[in-house]
Amino acid sequence: MLITTRVQLTFSFLGISLLVGGLSLVVGTQLINRSVLSEATNRIRQDLNAARETYHNVENRLAVGLRLTALEGHFLESVRSGECSALKDRLGAVAREIGMDFAGLVDPGGRTVCRLGSSVAAPEPVHPAALAALATGETVSGTVILDREIVAAEDRALAERAGIRLIPTPRAAPRPEEEETSGMTISSAEPLYDGSRLIGVVYGGVLLNRSVEIVDRVRETVFQQEMYKGQSIGTATIFFKDLRISTNVRFPEGERAIGTRVSAEVNQKVLVDGERWTDRAFVVHDWYITAYEPIVDIFGERVGILYVGVLEQKYVDIRRNTVLIFTLITAAGMALAILLGYVLGQRFLRPLYRLIDVSRKVSAGDLSPDIGRISRSEIGVLQKTFMEMLSSLRERDRRQRAESEHKLLQSEKQASVGRLAAGVAHEINNPLTGVLTFTHMLLRRKDLNGEVREDLETIAQSTERVRRIVKGLLDFSRQTAIEPEPTDVNALITETVGLVANQALVRGVEIEFDPGDGVPLRTLDKSQFQSVLLNIIINALDATESGGRISIETGIGVSTDRESHRGIDIIISDTGCGIPPEDLDRLFDPFFTTKEVGKGTGLGLSVSLGIVERHGGTIRVQSRVGKGSTFVIWLPSEEEA
Amino acid sequence: MNILVADDDKVVLRSCTRVLEAEGHRVFPAINALKALEILESQSLDLALVDMVMPQYNGTYLIEECRKKWPHLPILVMSGYPTPETISSGIRAGASRFLAKPFTPDELLEAVDKALEGPREEQGDGDETGFGDR
Numbered sequence: 001m002l003i004t005t006r007v008q009l010t011f012s013f014l015g016i017s018l019l020v021g022g023l024s025l026v027v028g029t030q031l032i033n034r035s036v037l038s039e040a041t042n043r044i045r046q047d048l049n050a051a052r053e054t055y056h057n058v059e060n061r062l063a064v065g066l067r068l069t070a071l072e073g074h075f076l077e078s079v080r081s082g083e084c085s086a087l088k089d090r091l092g093a094v095a096r097e098i099g100m101d102f103a104g105l106v107d108p109g110g111r112t113v114c115r116l117g118s119s120v121a122a123p124e125p126v127h128p129a130a131l132a133a134l135a136t137g138e139t140v141s142g143t144v145i146l147d148r149e150i151v152a153a154e155d156r157a158l159a160e161r162a163g164i165r166l167i168p169t170p171r172a173a174p175r176p177e178e179e180e181t182s183g184m185t186i187s188s189a190e191p192l193y194d195g196s197r198l199i200g201v202v203y204g205g206v207l208l209n210r211s212v213e214i215v216d217r218v219r220e221t222v223f224q225q226e227m228y229k230g231q232s233i234g235t236a237t238i239f240f241k242d243l244r245i246s247t248n249v250r251f252p253e254g255e256r257a258i259g260t261r262v263s264a265e266v267n268q269k270v271l272v273d274g275e276r277w278t279d280r281a282f283v284v285h286d287w288y289i290t291a292y293e294p295i296v297d298i299f300g301e302r303v304g305i306l307y308v309g310v311l312e313q314k315y316v317d318i319r320r321n322t323v324l325i326f327t328l329i330t331a332a333g334m335a336l337a338i339l340l341g342y343v344l345g346q347r348f349l350r351p352l353y354r355l356i357d358v359s360r361k362v363s364a365g366d367l368s369p370d371i372g373r374i375s376r377s378e379i380g381v382l383q384k385t386f387m388e389m390l391s392s393l394r395e396r397d398r399r400q401r402a403e404s405e406h407k408l409l410q411s412e413k414q415a416s417v418g419r420l421a422a423g424v425a426h427e428i429n430n431p432l433t434g435v436l437t438f439t440h441m442l443l444r445r446k447d448l449n450g451e452v453r454e455d456l457e458t459i460a461q462s463t464e465r466v467r468r469i470v471k472g473l474l475d476f477s478r479q480t481a482i483e484p485e486p487t488d489v490n491a492l493i494t495e496t497v498g499l500v501a502n503q504a505l506v507r508g509v510e511i512e513f514d515p516g517d518g519v520p521l522r523t524l525d526k527s528q529f530q531s532v533l534l535n536i537i538i539n540a541l542d543a544t545e546s547g548g549r550i551s552i553e554t555g556i557g558v559s560t561d562r563e564s565h566r567g568i569d570i571i572i573s574d575t576g577c578g579i580p581p582e583d584l585d586r587l588f589d590p591f592f593t594t595k596e597v598g599k600g601t602g603l604g605l606s607v608s609l610g611i612v613e614r615h616g617g618t619i620r621v622q623s624r625v626g627k628g629s630t631f632v633i634w635l636p637s638e639e640e641a
Numbered sequence: 642m643n644i645l646v647a648d649d650d651k652v653v654l655r656s657c658t659r660v661l662e663a664e665g666h667r668v669f670p671a672i673n674a675l676k677a678l679e680i681l682e683s684q685s686l687d688l689a690l691v692d693m694v695m696p697q698y699n700g701t702y703l704i705e706e707c708r709k710k711w712p713h714l715p716i717l718v719m720s721g722y723p724t725p726e727t728i729s730s731g732i733r734a735g736a737s738r739f740l741a742k743p744f745t746p747d748e749l750l751e752a753v754d755k756a757l758e759g760p761r762e763e764q765g766d767g768d769e770t771g772f773g774d775r
Contacts, residue, residue: 422722426694429721430650432743437656440746441663467743474722499732506758531729538739542755 005349010341017337021330025323032322036315040289041278047308048276048291051218051236055186055295055306058206058214062188063141065098066202070190079105079192079200084114091116095204099213101185102154103204106130113200117155125150129298130203133189137198141188142298144205145240148181151207158183162209164245164259171282173242173264184208184240184304208238209245210258218308219248228314235288238295239305242267249284249309257284262292262305270294270305280312287312351375355383367394421473428470435463475607484523484615489568489635490515490554492526496533497552500541508546511537516555519568520637524615532608536572536631539605543576543629550574557634567617567636574630579623587621642666642757643684647677647703648692648719653742657690660746661753674698678706686714688757691736693720693727701734708735717756719744 069075069090078086091103095116104115110131111123127150132140152159162183166175187205191198208214215236219225223234237247242262249257262270269277270292277292288309295304354372361369371387374380439460443453497513504511540550550572557569579587588609609619616636623629644666646657654670661668669684671677674695681689689707693700704716718731721742728739740752 422724426721429742430648430653433650433721434652434656436743436745437660437749441659444663444746463743471741474724503737527726527729531726534729534732 004345005352006342006345009345010338013337013341014334017330017333021326021333025326025330028326029319029323032319036318037289040310040312040315044289044291044308044310045278047218047222047234047310048278048293048306050222051214051306051308052293054214054218054221055238058186059141059188061098062100062186062204062206063139063190065094065100066188066190066204067139069094070192070202075202076192076194076199079202080194082113087114088116091202091204098204099206100204101158101207102151103202104130104154106134106189106201106203108134108198108200110134112153115154116204117158118153122153125153127154127187127189127203127205129187129189129205130201132298133191133201133203134198137191139188139190140298142186143295143303144185144187144298145303146183146185146187148183151183158207162207164209164243166243166261167257167259169261171263171265172261173267175242175261180240180243180245182240184238184245187298209240211246212248212256214238215246215248222308223310228311231286231311231313233311233314235283235307235309235311237305237307237309239307241304242271245304252285260284262307266292266305271302274302281309283309287316289315348377348379351377351379351383355379355386358386362390362393367397425470425474428466432463432467432470436460436467439463475610483525483527485526486521487524487526487529489519489522489524489570492524492530493533493552493554493570496530496537499534500537503538504541504550507541507544508548509541509544510549511552512549513552514554516553516569518556519554522568522635522637524635525611528611529615532611532633533570533572535605535608536633540572540574540576540629540631543578544574545576548575548628557632565636567634570633570635572631572633573628575628578625578627578629579621580625581623584621584623588619642687643669644753645669645671645677645680645684645686645689645691647671647674647690647695647700649673649695650692653692653719657749660749663746664750666753674700674703674706677703681707681711686711688753689714689716690740690753691716691718693718693731694722701730704731704734704736715756717752 072090075087075090078090087105091105091114094100095103100116102115102117104127105113106126107113110126112126112130113123115122127144127146129140129142129144146154146162148159148162151162159181162181164180166178166180185205185207187203189201189203192200192202206213215238218236219232219234222236223232226233232248235247235249237244237249239245239262244258244260244262247256247258251257261267263281266277266281269275271294274294277290279290280287281290282288283290289312290307290309292305292307294302295306297303351372358369358371367390369390371383374383439456442448443456443460448456493513493515497511501511537550537552544550552573553569553571555569555571557567558565588606605619612619612633612635618634620632620634621629622632644661646654646661646668648654648657648670649672651672654672658668658670669680669686671680675698677689677691680686691700691703691707695703700718700720704718707714707716715738716736717738717740718736719740719742720727720731723739723741731739738752738756740749744752
């Protein structure tokens, strides 16, 4: 299958954009995630600090309010006189002023002598902060847990408010009781002095159960009523132990989630271990990024938890939007990559496609195709080179055509000369036979005078010359093209040896043929090549006396003039009379014949050599007079021919 | 020796007759292949000299006919146009030797002697299958 360069280009662009986009998506998401989360976590820590300040502000407000009250002369006078109704008036005014839920007075003996919320002031039980202030003689202010009896003693209505039913909460630590009756308060107690004499302790406080003051102020001041999708983003809660007693986290129905509890995990970490907790947490019905810290009462006990949390949804959405944007950018990049790959591919490759078209035309034979506009890029170089190649192809084509036309003309000429020569030769050779015969017959006569003999010899010599000229003409005309066909050289030699076997037998000459292994098939003009073999073998037969031997071998041979040029050797050796050295050189001359008459087929060795040379081969001869001759026909193997 | 000479050229016929008769042979000239076959039928011959190129029935035909009927008869082919093809076809048809025209009397006699050499020896052996194996 052809994968076009354009497709490859597009895929490369796509791959790059995918890589870059994907990487930026992953990295960006990570970064956003981390920065959003860390920002949210930082912010929530600060928010928790602010919430704590708000909480402490209430403490301070109570402490300052009571101290100022303790310094009032009227108030001290009323204390000294033990006028409870006057005290209550004053305490009531102060309570309204600084927002106290309860207040009272304890005498130096540790009995409660006056309670703001109760008409009959029972001496017992006594507010623990008041007792502490009595014991130390100093202001005591902070978180105080009051059990139900004290709350009820202070104010019956308050005891009602303090009671909170536990709502089963998933992931909270198990708790056996069904209701929390104790009240969690921020209380303050101020010792009262008459000069240096302690005359009592004035105390007061805020019940946190079901109170909204602190948590809503935190929301207002810290989160500035920020809303997200109809939900207020910031929430604050005060836990009594693990119980939500004051909160603005709401149930989906809109009610404050008082009575639900903190998860066992947070409970363990914050309330038991006393550490801060900052993490995402599932609060009531949503995920929040949260911060928790323990609330410690005036005795140093961890009694509750202060919590702030921001809705995680906002950050999740930011993150999701970011991921979405990155994804969109990546997708856009990919679309752009495809477009770019296509457009650039089109733009850059158009000349290349054109070139492919053109080369198809060229291979179909059109050597002058329209190559189009030359590109200014490397493809332009290719186009130019291609054009140069085309022009040299055209040139070669033209030359070849001219050459083959010339050759055709030559061969036609040669053929007609050959036909003429053959006709002439045939016609001349017959009368020439007559001339030669009768001249020689006349020369045999003994009664010739010198002059006549000389003339007759001149006729004989001239006729001999004519014979040679005609023979040369014939040899020349025989240089016809070879008609090759695949031939098994060994089989051809076996056949040829069979043709002369009887002759050899009657002459008493032994002919051996040893076909070599691995002699390949070779395309030859079978008929012409066989006549070459016959010519040489019959020559050898003629040269060999009875009892002699002709041996023929074939094998893989290497050219004498071209090293490593492999081919087929056909070696024909005889034990005949041999060829004198002076004749060896002229053996293949077209007009050469040995003086010895009646030799061979009458076909010149030059013709044999011509045939072998037209097959790309050579003929070598070695001979020693009286010992014999060896003819070696070498034919190049097919692929090197 | 009784020798048949088949050639369409009278000059060649006369030349051969002259040379061979001078050597003491009896020569039967034939101007074409049919005439040669007639002679072959009627005479007991020792050698046939056949020209390759003759009108109507050429030398190849004559040689093949000879081989069929007289497988032991040595045949010497002649041609004024000794191409590799004519030589090969003559030898393949069953001729034992080839003689290129023109030739001198000595060359003719040499060739005839060479052609006659074998059969004489073979006749002595008495089991000659001759050239008829083709």
